Amino acid sequence: MTLSSETVVVTGASTGIGAATARELARRGLHVLAGVRRDRDADALRGDRIEPVILDITEPDHIAALTARIDSPLRALVNNAAVQTNAPVEALPLDEWRRLFEVNLFGHIAVTQALLPALLRHAGRVINISSVGGRVAMPTYGPYAGTKFALEAVSDSLRRELAPLGVPVVVIEPGAIRTDMASRVVAATNQAAAAMSPEHRDRYGNLIRAINAQSAAHTPNGVSAADAAQVIATAVTARRPRTRYTIGRDAALITRLSRLLPDRLLDRMLTASLRPHYRQSAAAGR
Template sequence: MTRRSAKFLPPGDKYVLVTGASSGLGRACALQLARVGFRVFAGVRRMSDGEDLAALSPSGRIRPVRIDVTDEGSVAGAVKEITGTAGGAGLWGLVNNAGIAVSAPLECVTPQRMRQQLDTNVIGQLTVTQGVLPLLRRSGGRVVNVTSGLGSVALPFLGAYAAAQFAKEAMSDVLRRELRRSGVGVCVVQPGAITTPIWGKLTDAARRDFDDLPAEVAEPYRTAFSRFLDSSAQQGDTGTSPDDFARTVYRALTAAEPRTRYQVGKDARSLYLLKRVLPDRAMDRRLRAITD
């Protein structure tokens, strides 16, 4: 047995489900996994997006599956379709990538927006995981939960998003411990800032929501939050690409002994290390410039 084969498991036509595959990181991930030999169920909310994605993989290894992670009926329908296709082979991997980002001072986050954030990034991910666990057990496969660098450190004005990512980190730890005896592995991929459509969507939605707030609630934050949103448009320019993320997911799916967490990008690694070494007050001082 070669050194490489001892460390990595070949894709070998195994089935993988990637949620949130319409654009950005999910799209790059689906394409990369298909290129290296997986058969990919690309979870999309609109089938037209899935058809466009499948057209980029002439090998036929990408099969679009309509799935809205916030809709239990949609999840059940997708699981039924995947089960009918994968059959006895089961599902080797679930990449829980679908998500949204709500940005606002926490005082300004409406209950509706907080529910939407948690429903998409946490409850929806658990619903999908529960649905496909029988298929993952069949193959002894693994779950890859995509969080972010903000699953380690909560930044001002991204409290709702960070709360969801912290919750997904905790959920990942519990699943890893509970599923150990079943042979299903669980790991986390934490990407930092990467240029994807999520940044434009985040700032546009945040400005609309903020403009709808009562003046007495919004005014104390207006200057700092506006500056934060202006800078967010540049946050993806870190030198880390969607392909870097996709390659990391590939490693998490094929490592014979996967790590529990993978950081993607220098900023994600820095946040992870800072959280481990800095006291809370020291971290507060480092982040003070955002709100001053």
């Protein structure tokens, strides 16, 4: 079967990695159903072999409409949609925890359940976009990393369930990526910080500012969305894909260290990496 006769679904394709992946897969000859949230995002993405579909993965009606739209062999489902807010475990309201899990975990499970019959019919594959935060949880990353750790666990279980049925399950673990998501995360983090109690701001304010400063320093050196899309497209098209791919040197290094180092040593290394950003954020505040 040729790639031109097959379809790939990419969720969260409005911008960033999702949009770049949709374009790269289309360039390779696949028909892409690209999930977007708004009509203007659809207009910006629509092109040869790219068919935008309005898709909120937490809405059952949207998922049903997507499932009904598939009329050619389904090569892959790329579960990419995600939201992120960085906040201390103590200070983030439970409703916001639930929102992150609804999108970053339960939404992916819902889409996967709906599309698995089509994937099983044509020996397709599931590609779950996790994060280096699915292997190592930095301070204030607990809510987001919690969703990604859970996605990694679900992916492991699903891989072992589907391997005998001929459906590979692949996890992609990006590190820093140069996309607009970094600025959106900082904005969401600042919004969460503004809603904290004075006691929480006193306890965690300096930490949050240091995390934001660290993100601002590292993101410009990250991998481009187009380069990240190349890795994801390889996972979609390879005859025998690996079970995991990291994207970026930072992701490869951190995941390796997480396997080799004792917890307390890794904790000290992560604390040391934040120290310059405490100073940077303090200087910016003067």
